[in-house]
Amino acid sequence: MKADTGTAGTAQDDPACSGQLPLAAQNGPVSLLVSRVARLHRIAAGKALKGLGLYPGQEFLMMHLWDAGPVRQSELIKAVDLDPSTVTKMLQRLEQAGHVRRRPDPDDRRAVLVEATDSSCGLLTEVQRAWGELEGHTLAGLDADERAQLARLLGRVEGNLCKETADCPEEARRAALR
C-alpha cells in the first residue's frame, strides 16, 4: 500500500527518509533495538556453545548447577525462572547427553535432585572461555566508562521489566535477604 518500488524489488528507494524504522515501531525505537540485540546476542551465544554440545539456553541451567552443586529441581526452576515443564524437558535432554544426573530425593519422594556430571565440568572452563569471548565481541570498541554505563542502564531496564513481569528472581532474591 506504499513503497511501490516497481523497479527491481530491492526495496531501498527510501533515501534517508523516515529513518528506516518501521512505522509500527516508531513509538518504541529502543524496544526494537533491544529485540534485535537480543536476537543477535542469542545467536552469537548459540554459535559459541554449539561446538561444546550445548543448545542455547542450556548454559544457564548448567551454570547454576556448576555453582550450586546438587539441587532440587524446584530450586533450579526458581533460580533460572523458567516454566517447570521447560526445565523438565531440558533436563531430560541434558541427562541423555550426559551433562546432568538426576536421582530421586530420599527426603521427599516427589522431588528430584539434579547435579552436573563430572564430564560436564570440563565444559565449565570452555563455557567460561566462550562467555568471555562473547562479552568481548559484544562490547568491542566500548571503553570502560561506556561498558559501565551500559551495565548500569541495562540493570535499570531489567529492574523495570522485572517489576512488570513480577516474577523476577532479582526481586525475590532481594526480598529473601530482608
Added chain:
Amino acid sequence: MKADTGTAGTAQDDPACSGQLPLAAQNGPVSLLVSRVARLHRIAAGKALKGLGLYPGQEFLMMHLWDAGPVRQSELIKAVDLDPSTVTKMLQRLEQAGHVRRRPDPDDRRAVLVEATDSSCGLLTEVQRAWGELEGHTLAGLDADERAQLARLLGRVEGNLCKETADCPEEARRAALR
C-alpha cells in the same frame, strides 16, 4: 562439585561475596544482563501482544508488511532476517488467523506475494500503542539523556554482533547503499 554449601541447600550463604554472579559467567556480566533483559523484554512484549491475537515474534513480520505492502516472501525473509522455513510457518499461521493473505506471484511462479489483510490493519494502531507502552515500561525512570545513551550503546553493540554474525540487515543495507 564445588560450592559445598552443606547447610540448608538454599545456596545463598554467599554474603556480599562474588556478587551472586554465576562463576561460569564471571567473564561476561554484561552478556548475562543482556540475556536476562532480552528474556524479560520478550515476555513483556508477548504479554502486550497476546491480547491482540499475535504471538511474540509475529509483530516484526506484520510491521514489515504494514510498511511495505505486498512483497515477495523472499524479500520479507531478507527484511526480518529469519530462516525461510520459519517465515513459511509463521505465514501459514498468520494466514489462518486472517492477518495475512498470500497469492502466487504471476511473474515468477515459484514466488509468493504476501500482504497484510485489511482486518489486520486495525491491529497496526494497537500494536503501535502496545509498543509505545512497552517502551514506557522498559525505560521508566530514565531521563532523556540516559535513554539516548542506552540507544547509542545498544546501537554499537548491535553493530558489533552484526559483524560477528555477518548476516545482519544493517550491514547489508549499508553495503547496498555504497
Added chain:
DNA sequence: GAGATTAACTTGGTCGGCCAAGAAATACGC
C-alpha cells in the same frame, strides 16, 4: 486418621526459531 489442599514434577500441545533435505520454477552456460 480420613479428606482436602498444596507442592513437585510430567505429559501433550502450540509457537518461535534453526538446520537439512526436498520440489518446482527460473536463470545460466554452451
Added chain:
DNA sequence: GCGTATTTCTTGGCCGACCAAGTTAATCTC
C-alpha cells in the same frame, strides 16, 4: 535447444519456551 546451476519455497525434525491438565506425594485441617 538442453543440461546444469540457482533461486524460492515447503516439509520434517529438533530445541527452547509457554500453557493447561494430570499424577504422585507431602502437608495441612478437622
